[in-house]
Each structure stands twice: as structure tokens, then as C-alpha cells.
Amino acid sequence: MNLFVEELLERKTLEDDKLLRLLDSEDVLLDESLHAAAHEVAADHFGKQVYLRALIEWSSVCRNDCLYCGIRRSNTSLPRYNLSREDILQACQHAYEMGLRTFVLQGGENPHAVEGLAETVAEIHASWPDCAITLSLGELPRSTYERLRRSGADRYLLRHETADADHYARLHPAGMCLENRLSCLRDLRELGFQTGMGMMVGSPWQTSRNLLSDIRLIERFRPEMIGIGPFIPHPDTPLGGHPAGSALLTLRICSILRLMLPDALIPATTALSTLLPNGRRAGILAGANVIMPNFTPKAQRSAYALYEGKNAIQVESAENLRQLKTELAAIGWRISASRGDYEESTQIATYNHV
Numbered sequence: 592m593n594l595f596v597e598e599l600l601e602r603k604t605l606e607d608d609k610l611l612r613l614l615d616s617e618d619v620l621l622d623e624s625l626h627a628a629a630h631e632v633a634a635d636h637f638g639k640q641v642y643l644r645a646l647i648e649w650s651s652v653c654r655n656d657c658l659y660c661g662i663r664r665s666n667t668s669l670p671r672y673n674l675s676r677e678d679i680l681q682a683c684q685h686a687y688e689m690g691l692r693t694f695v696l697q698g699g700e701n702p703h704a705v706e707g708l709a710e711t712v713a714e715i716h717a718s719w720p721d722c723a724i725t726l727s728l729g730e731l732p733r734s735t736y737e738r739l740r741r742s743g744a745d746r747y748l749l750r751h752e753t754a755d756a757d758h759y760a761r762l763h764p765a766g767m768c769l770e771n772r773l774s775c776l777r778d779l780r781e782l783g784f785q786t787g788m789g790m791m792v793g794s795p796w797q798t799s800r801n802l803l804s805d806i807r808l809i810e811r812f813r814p815e816m817i818g819i820g821p822f823i824p825h826p827d828t829p830l831g832g833h834p835a836g837s838a839l840l841t842l843r844i845c846s847i848l849r850l851m852l853p854d855a856l857i858p859a860t861t862a863l864s865t866l867l868p869n870g871r872r873a874g875i876l877a878g879a880n881v882i883m884p885n886f887t888p889k890a891q892r893s894a895y896a897l898y899e900g901k902n903a904i905q906v907e908s909a910e911n912l913r914q915l916k917t918e919l920a921a922i923g924w925r926i927s928a929s930r931g932d933y934e935e936s937t938q939i940a941t942y943n944h945v
């Protein structure tokens with residue numbers, strides 16, 4: 592085993608210079624070593640059971656104008672939709688029948704619609720009390736997060752996007768800043784949400800030092816969930832001419848974070864599967880333990896175009912589910928029947944202020 596990987600496995604951290612060397616290495620043997628170690632940790636920790644999350648993209652309406660994102664406000668070529676309460680409940684019912692026990696409601700940032708959504712969240716909570724509800728609705732006032740938590744939401748995903756304030760400013764319009772993002776993450780944690788953060792790998796102007804700062808931020812905050820996917824350009828955005836991020840580097844960072852935070856819930860993301868045909872398998876073999884199949888109604892799915900070629904992970908039919916099971920069985924994994932909450936092992940849990 593590579594010496595740095597061995598040290599990371601043992602100490603669950605590494606000095607900056609060693610992490611940078613891992614990030615910058617061109618040695619393919621390093622990836623083999625890193626993935627194998629991370630896979631073993633995940634396999635051991637989760638008993639080779641993958642958690643499935645039903646992704647329901649409830650709205651493509653967004654007040655924000657993030658320079659990389661296809662659903663940004665200024666993209667007028669995109670049809671906008673809000674799923675109705677009935678559509679959302681139907682998607683949950685469908686996912687429940689397929690055996691999924693977490694619903695993820697994700698959408699553009701749209702504070703005006705959140706009150707209505709909170710009522711739907713309460714209804715989901717009452718109808719499927721054995722399921723977890725995850726939200727990913729962007730930056731909202733603490734009182735709104737509180738309202739959503741009271742309605743029955745358990746988890747919240749809010750990627751920090753980049754831990755470098757200057758880099759953050761280049762990716763976002765004036766008015767958005769890293770400090771607010773981090774303040775939202777602190778609010779979410781204080782309100783008792785299992786909290787997810789993460790970033791795109793290969794976003795324009797990103798350096799290895801930026802990625803090192805991302806890893807350090809995640810290491811300090813110790814989120815329950817970590818979402819990492821490659822940047823993929825969308826032609827109708829200001830950053831549409833930039834190249835896509837590297838799937839291999841994304842996998843490498845998944846492995847590093849798995850070794851640092853063995854308990855974290857880490858998905859093999861949709862963006863990874865979009866760039867890499869066997870992305871979900873590769874993700875699991877690099878330390879991921881979550882897959883998020885898409886349950887957005889087909890009629891609206893193409894309007895939730897965050898980036899070009901977005902390749903939904905599908906488990907809507909018994910046939911899709913059987914395929915996924917076969918794919919996982921080939922690497923010795925199976926689908927968990929539980930709702931897959933974060934569980935801390937004996938590692939010392941310290942929440943450091945960020």
C-alpha cells in the first residue's frame with residue numbers, strides 16, 4: 592500500500608504537503624491503493640450495504656444566478672416548473688413501493704414557495720413515518736430552516752461549493768458569499784439536521800490548494816453527508832466554455848474523505864455517473880455508500896438541467912432495480928432496507944466551529 596494512504600488510513604488525517612501530493616499525483620497505482628483502502632473502510636463500516644435515496648427535483652425555479660448552474664435565473668431557455676403537492680406525494684409513494692426509505696426534495700432557491708413545501712413535508716412525514724426526509728433548497732433564513740425541521744425534515748444538503756472566499760466570488764454573482772453559506776450550514780447543524788456539504792471537482796479556476804481547503808473545511812465541520820461531483824459545463828451559462836472536471840480526481844477525493852471520515856454518508860453522485868458510464872460502481876469501489884436514483888416525474892426531468900447530458904440514475908421499474916441489484920452483487924454489495932441515518936462509530940466526534 593502507498594505510504595501516504597497507509598498513514599491516512601491509520602491517522603485519519605495527513606499534513607498539507609502530503610495531501611497535496613495525493614491530489615496532484617499522476618501515479619495510477621496510487622488510485623488503486625487509495626480506492627482499495629477507502630472501499631475496505633466503507634465495506635467494513637456499512638456491511639457492504641448501499642443506502643438508496645429517492646431524488647425528487649421539486650422545482651427548477653431559482654432566484655440565484657450561480658455562474659455554473661443550468662437552472663440559474665438568467666437562463667431563459669429553460670422551462671420552469673414547481674411540482675404540485677400531488678406530484679411530490681405520488682413520487683414518494685412510487686419510491687416507497689420500490690423499497691426506498693429516504694426522500695430527497697431538491698430544487699432551486701425559491702423562498703416564496705417554501706411555506707407550501709413545508710406543508711407537503713409535514714404530509715410526507717405523516718404518511719411515511721418510517722422514512723427520512725432530506726431537503727436541498729439552498730440558503731434560507733434560519734427561521735425557515737426551523738419551520739422545515741418542525742415539519743419533519745431530518746437532513747439538509749447544502750454544498751459549500753468552494754472553501755476559498757475569492758474562488759467562491761468568481762463562481763457566484765455579487766450578493767452571494769461563502770460566509771453566508773457557512774452560516775447556513777451552522778444554522779442547519781444547530782437545528783438538528785443531519786447536514787451535508789461538498790463541492791464540485793474541477794470547477795473553473797479551482798486549484799489543488801482550493802481542494803485542500805475544501806478537504807480541511809469538511810474535516811473540521813465533520814458533516815454527516817458529503818456530496819462531491821465533477822463540474823460539468825452547461826452551454827447556456829457564463830461558464831459553459833470551461834472544461835469538465837475529472838471523474839478520476841473526484842473518485843480520488845471521495846476516497847480521501849472516506850478515509851478521513853469513515854462514518855460519513857457519501858453518494859456516488861449523478862454528475863459522476865454522467866461523466867463515467869460505470870460511475871456508481873466506481874464510486875462504491877472508491878468508498879461511496881449512497882446512490883440517489885431519480886424519481887422526478889419524467890415530464891419535468893429534462894427541465895432540471897443543471898449541466899449538459901445530466902444522466903439520471905433510474906430505479907423506477909422493477910427491471911431497473913433488478914439491474915442495480917445485479918450490478919452491486921457483482922462487487923459484493925447489496926441494497927439496505929433501512930432509511931440509512933448517520934451513525935457515529937467509536938471514533939471521537941468533535942464538532943469544530945468553522
Ligand code: SAM
Pocket residue numbers: 659660661662697698699700727728729730748749750752790791820821822823824825862897898
Ligand atoms: N438550490 C440548492 C442549492 O443551492 O444547494 C440545490 C440545487 S443546486 C442546483 C445542487 C447542486 O448542483 C449545487 O450545489 C452544485 O454543486 C451542483 N451543480 C450545479 N451546477 C453544476 C454543474 N454545472 N456541474 C456540476 N454540478 C453542478
